[in-house]
Amino acid sequence: MAVSPTTFTTVVNEKSTAKYTATLKDEDGNIIPAANIVSLTLTLCEVPDGTIINSRNDQDVLNTNNVTVDSSGILIYTLQELDTIIVNAALATEIHRATFKMTFNTTGKATWDVEFTIRNLVKVT
Numbered sequence: 001m002a003v004s005p006t007t008f009t010t011v012v013n014e015k016s017t018a019k020y021t022a023t024l025k026d027e028d029g030n031i032i033p034a035a036n037i038v039s040l041t042l043t044l045c046e047v048p049d050g051t052i053i054n055s056r057n058d059q060d061v062l063n064t065n066n067v068t069v070d071s072s073g074i075l076i077y078t079l080q081e082l083d084t085i086i087v088n089a090a091l092a093t094e095i096h097r098a099t100f101k102m103t104f105n106t107t108g109k110a111t112w113d114v115e116f117t118i119r120n121l122v123k124v125t
Contacts, residue, residue, distance in 0.1 A: 008114055011093065014121045015081045020114055024073040026104070031073035037062055038103040040069065042077070046087040047095040047115065054082040058101075075100075079116070086120045093119050 012018045024032040042065070044056035061067035066078045077098065088094055098114045 008116055011117045011119050012079065012084050013119050014084055014086050016084055017081065018079045018084070018116070020077040020079065020098070020116075022075045022112075022114075024069065024075055024102070024104075024110075026108055032102075032104045032108075033071045033073050034063060034069040035071065036104050037069060038106060040067070040100065040102045042067060043099045043101075044083060045097055045099075047097050049087070051087050053085065053087065053096060054080065056083070056098075061100075077114075084116070084118050086118060089120065091120055093117050 008020050010018065024037075026032055039060070040062040041058045042056050042061040043058050044053045045051060046053060056065075059065055061077070063069060066080055066083075067075065069075045083096070086094060094117075096116045096118055098116070100110075100112055100114070102110045104110070
């Protein structure tokens with residue numbers, strides 16, 4: 001795998017912000033700095049139905065749309081209030097899956113998922 005994601009273990013409250021961080025590395029363990037990334041996209045959906053959240057469907061996120069990558073290969077995705085909305089109000093928690101797709105060094109490719117548990121706060125609308 002060309003990415004070493006940080007496991008996201010914190011439960012995020014509905015309509016709250018949070019940060020996901022990962023170190024981008026190639027298959028040999030070398031850091032992938034932002035300058036070497038050709039493209040980076042994000043799709044955010046609710047599991048299991050696949051409902052797209054906050055219009056993040058194959059969205060360009062290379063140093064835009066709340067995602068940054070620096071010269072040390074550190075990726076930070078700052079989840080926004082609309083990224084943590086509840087899709088199914090009948091559930092106490094639901095899973096939101098962020099799928100990242102990256103092309104780097106012209107031909108290198110990586111895809112990875114990060115799942116966030118979102119807590120339904122009954123009084124939040």
